[in-house]
Amino acid sequence: GAVVSQHPSRVICKSGTSVKIECRSLDFQATTMFWYRQFPKQSLMLMATSNEGSKATYEQGVEKDKFLINHASLTLSTLTVTSAHPEDSSFYICSAGVDPEETQYFGPGTRLLVL
């Protein structure tokens, strides 16, 4: 149990294009999901908190118009990187909490490379 999946696992795109990353809780429902970004050899940095049925909460310094988050159901949250640029190249990881303890389990991550 407590499996979180992400799709795609890896994506390469041209500068200026938009990329959508999906995060799914496979065997449980998640009211809240979190999106993190991790640069090489660095720690995970929280980007935003995604709540089902409401607007996401973004961390300071994260542009909400650039990183669009949609949490349309209790098992799916999506992160869209709009007009991606090379500096957006990173490892994007989502996590979801499991009731009732809300322990967070992470997805396998999505490697984004913007050329």
Place this chain on the structure above:
Amino acid sequence: GENVEQHPSTLSVQEGDSAVIKCTYSDSASNYFPWYKQELGKGPQLIIDIRSNVGEKKDQRIAVTLNKTAKHFSLHITETQPEDSAVYFCAASPNSGYALNFGKGTSLLVTP
């Protein structure tokens, strides 16, 4: 906000030895302290967690201790094996349902 510091940044041990990783946190409101193992190119995997009402928790070769007064918690891995080699992250949050504040990670290498 919460600030989590983690030491050491790298740790090399011989197979069979113990490994200890230490973290400190700043926010006295933090009550939940998980540890994650991350292998190259993969997402973090929860290996053990502890809540503030407990001082120690053990799961086979892995144990975590928590000192709320001193605001520090530690991960102990005994009888290390080469497959334990990975980056380990500590984290803290006010509750298990909140976003996590991560330490900078410890790269553990277990040599045969």
